[in-house]
Every structure is written in C-alpha cells, then in structure tokens.
Amino acid sequence: QFHTIKYEDLKWDESLGQGSFTRIFKGEKTDYRDGEKHTTEVLLKELDPDHKNCWESFFEAASFMSQISHKHLLHVYGVSVHGDKNIMVQEFVKHGALDLYLKREKSLSVSWKLNVAKQLACVLNFLEEQSIIHGNICAKNLLLVREEDPSQGISPFIKLSDPGINVAMLGKDVIMHRIPWIAPESLAAPDNLTHECDKWSFGATVWEIFNNGNPPLQGWSLEEVKLKEKFYENKQQLPPSQWTELADLIGQCMSYDLAFRPSCRSIIRQLNSLVTSGNNVSLNHVGKVF
Numbered sequence: 698q699f700h701t702i703k704y705e706d707l708k709w710d711e712s713l714g715q716g717s718f719t720r721i722f723k724g725e726k727t728d729y730r731d732g733e734k735h736t737t738e739v740l741l742k743e744l745d746p747d748h749k750n751c752w753e754s755f756f757e758a759a760s761f762m763s764q765i766s767h768k769h770l771l772h773v774y775g776v777s778v779h780g781d782k783n784i785m786v787q788e789f790v791k792h793g794a795l796d797l798y799l800k801r802e803k804s805l806s807v808s809w810k811l812n813v814a815k816q817l818a819c820v821l822n823f824l825e826e827q828s829i830i831h832g833n834i835c836a837k838n839l840l841l842v843r844e845e846d847p848s849q850g851i852s853p854f855i856k857l858s859d860p861g862i863n864v865a866m867l868g869k870d871v872i873m874h875r876i877p878w879i880a881p882e883s884l885a886a887p888d889n890l891t892h893e894c895d896k897w898s899f900g901a902t903v904w905e906i907f908n909n910g911n912p913p914l915q916g917w918s919l920e921e922v923k924l925k926e927k928f929y930e931n932k933q934q935l936p937p938s939q940w941t942e943l944a945d946l947i948g949q950c951m952s953y954d955l956a957f958r959p960s961c962r963s964i965i966r967q968l969n970s971l972v973t974s975g976n977n978v979s980l981n982h983v984g985k986v987f
C-alpha cells in the first residue's frame with residue numbers, strides 16, 4: 698500500500714492553505730538512514746478531523762500516488778495517523794499550485810502554456826496506459842516544480858497532484874462547484890469515473906491555463922450553482938479561444954458525447970501541431986489567445 702511515517706518524525710511549519718476537506722502545511726520529515734539523521738522538506742496534507750469519515754478515500758488517494766511513479770506525478774512519501782489526525786506526506790513542490798501561479802504571473806507566453814499543457818497530456822497518457830483514472834484534473838492540482846528561465850533555455854516543469862477525496866464521497870454542493878471541470882456524465886454518476894472524464898477535465902484545465910488562471914464560469918451572478926447546472930443541461934461550451942486550433946482541441950475534449958473525446962495520442966499530436974503553428978503565429982510574445 699504505502700509507507701507509514703511516525704508522527705514524531707514530522708515537524709509542522711507554516712500553513713499554506715486548504716483543499717477540499719484538507720489543510721496543507723509546509724513541514725519537515727526526519728529519517729534515520731545508515732545511522733545518520735536526514736531532514737527533508739515536505740508538504741503535510743491533513744484531513745479535516747470533521748471529515749475523518751473520508752479517511753479511506755484520503756488514503757486511497759495516497760496509495761494511488763505511491764503505487765505508480767512518473768516524472769510528472771507528485772511523489773508521496775507516505776501517511777501518518779495520530780489520534781484523529783490523518784496526514785499525507787508529500788514532496789514539497791517549490792512553486793506550489795498552478796492556479797495561483799497563473800493568476801500571479803500575467804505575462805506567460807503561448808509556448809510556456811503549450812509546454813505545460815503537453816506535460817499534462819503526457820501524464821494523462823501514462824495514467825490511461827496504466828488504466829488509472831485520476832478524477833480531479835484541474836490547474837489547482839497541478840504543481841510547478843520549476844519556473845522557466847528563457848535566458849538559460851529552461852522550460853517550466855509541472856507535476857500532477859493526488860486527486861484528493863474521491864468525488865463520490867463529496868456532497869452534491871462540492872460536486873456542483875467542480876463544474877466545468879467535472880465531466881457532465883460524472884455529475885449523475887460520480888462513482889463510475891472513466892478515462893473520458895479525465896479528458897473532459899483536461900480540456901477545462903487547458904482552458905484555465907490559456908485564460909491566465911481565471912476559473913471558467915467564475916464571476917457569474919450569485920446563484921451561479923443553478924447557472925452551472927444549466928450549463929450542462931443546455932450543453933453549453935466554455936467561451937472559445939480566438940486561436941481556432943486551440944478552441945477545437947478544447948472543444949473535442951469537452952464533448953458531451955464521450956465517443957467524440959480524442960485519445961491521449963491524438964491530444965498530444967494536436968498539441969505538437971499547436972506548438973509549430975504557435976511559433977509561426979505572432980501570438981507567442983503576448984500569450985493572449987482569448
């Protein structure tokens with residue numbers, strides 16, 4: 698399953714915010730290997746004590762991450778249980794969640810965005826080959842390991858985080874807030890996710906990346922939950938990019954008909970052709986495609 702870590706080998710530093718039913722902290726873990734004491738910087742993800750009934754799903758997410766390894770998958774060191782505290786110990790990723798980074802960095806180039814989208818497509822392809830469904834692909838669950846440094850020819854590097862509590866365990870209201878990342882068919886049946894669901898979410902995440910982290914459908918009027926529900930009932934699409942090839946890819950991924958969603962190989966092929974056409978088009982320097 699996964700490695701258990703002794704509570705006394707963990708140290709909590711500052712709080713870094715929260716996810717669904719979880720809180721995250723910067724921290725340290727201590728191991729004793731060949732008689733030496735090693736401390737490693739970690740991310741401590743704590744399950745809210747008032748949601749400890751979700752502990753199985755919380756640890757399922759941890760074991761999901763420890764079962765397989767891939768360069769674009771977050772490394773999970775293990776879990777620690779102490780009283781009513783359930784803690785997942787993750788590698789500390791230097792630049793944090795991508796949704797906040799996108800909001801902060803206003804002048805990311807089209808090639809930066811395509812590069813990140815390609816990395817996500819690669820790990821999605823890997824998961825599909827391993828017949829593993831993530832179920833919660835979104836910019837908030839992408840972590841930035843390395844920023845780009847054009848002067849050194851260094852490109853950005855991301856990792857996909859754990860999916861968190863299984864969407865089937867969450868209340869209807871939390872599920873509603875996952876519109877438009879959650880595939881329409883999953884709204885009715887959150888307990889039978891498919892690879893096609895991850896492709897829908899991929900489309901919404903690429904839309905986020907090219908919209909500088911502005912969450913889709915945000916800012917709708919207050920009763921946005923009802924509007925969000927209408928969004929699926931009326932088979933609406935997110936506002937299309939002016940870059941038609943990008944809009945086509947996002948539109949294919951976010952098809953209401955599962956059969957129309959492209960294979961991962963097709964997604965990667967289309968992203969590669971966007972890279973070439975992106976270089977030719979003068980969009981590159983401004984990064985504006987919407």
Ligand SMILES: N#Cc1ccc(Nc2nc(N)cc(-n3cnc(CCO)c3)n2)cc1
Nearest residue numbers: 716740787788789790791792793794837838
């Ligand atoms: N300022 C700042 C700053 C904050 C965080 C990190 N590092 C880090 N490492 C991880 N393994 C996971 C996360 N993380 C962030 N948000 C979530 C919840 C949604 O998944 C998970 N952040 C680095 C810098």
